[in-house]
Amino acid sequence: MDDNARFQVLRNDEDQYSLWPADLDVPDGWQTVGKEGTKDECSAYVDEVWTDMRPRSLRERMADSAS
Numbered sequence: 001m002d003d004n005a006r007f008q009v010l011r012n013d014e015d016q017y018s019l020w021p022a023d024l025d026v027p028d029g030w031q032t033v034g035k036e037g038t039k040d041e042c043s044a045y046v047d048e049v050w051t052d053m054r055p056r057s058l059r060e061r062m063a064d065s066a067s
Contacts, residue, residue, distance in 0.1 A: 007042045009035040014055035017046045 006022035010030040018030065019042045026032060035045045052059065 003038075005039065006036060007039050009033045009042050009045055014057060015050075016053075016055060017050045019043065019046070 007019045008022045008026075009032070010018045010020050010026060011033050012018075012030050017033075019039060020026065020030070022036050035042060037045075054062075
């Protein structure tokens, strides 16, 4: 593995995150979040911001059923 490889952090409409090589086009259904760096830097960012692994649609359904 190339230790100098650059990654970017992506997020989809369900608020799920992924690391993606910075030199590749962003796949359909995903958007960049503005974080780019090494794999370790991007992984640390995802660990910090993705605190609820449930997809957005599930969180919304659970909130609706609780009210």
